[in-house]
Amino acid sequence: IGRTVARVREAVVSTQSTGMEKEGMAKEEAHKKIFMMDSRGLIVKTRTDLSEHKIHFAKDMAGTKSLEEVVKTIKPTALIGASATPNTFTKPIIEEMTRNNERPIIFALSNPTSKSECTADEAYTWSNNKAVFASGSPFPRY
Numbered sequence: 001i002g003r004t005v006a007r008v009r010e011a012v013v014s015t016q017s018t019g020m021e022k023e024g025m026a027k028e029e030a031h032k033k034i035f036m037m038d039s040r041g042l043i044v045k046t047r048t049d050l051s052e053h054k055i056h057f058a059k060d061m062a063g064t065k066s067l068e069e070v071v072k073t074i075k076p077t078a079l080i081g082a083s084a085t086p087n088t089f090t091k092p093i094i095e096e097m098t099r100n101n102e103r104p105i106i107f108a109l110s111n112p113t114s115k116s117e118c119t120a121d122e123a124y125t126w127s128n129n130k131a132v133f134a135s136g137s138p139f140p141r142y
Helices: 018-022 027-033 067-074 091-100 120-126
Strands: 011-013 034-038 078-081 105-108 132-135
Touching: 027 034, 034 067, 067 091, 091 120, 120 132
Parallel strands: 011 034, 011 078, 078 105, 105 132
Antiparallel strands: none
16 A cells, blocks of 8 residues: 555554554654554543553543544544454444545454454445455455
């Protein structure tokens, strides 16, 4: 899709910043580009329940439990799911990702298939076949 990891605008993820660091980005800069959500919502500085490893990713902005709201606000390049919460990447979320990106990156990495954030068919259908999709579960080939 013509981008290095370091050029990704922002991402809503459940992983570390290692890929961006390997591309030459400082750890602190990589942390600024990563917006994380957990079961209690967006990781923000006003939360008092953050564990040590989440504090580095806390943003100075209003908190929300809505992934759709986060996608509309930050306009991420990629969504990376590792929550094991099915149907997290909904039609409105993927449609918003498609409005904001020529090739939205949708990584629904949870498994088994019943726990995937969305299916391959959903990602492709809701993005008009523009999504770059990867999964942690086996889906039919496209």
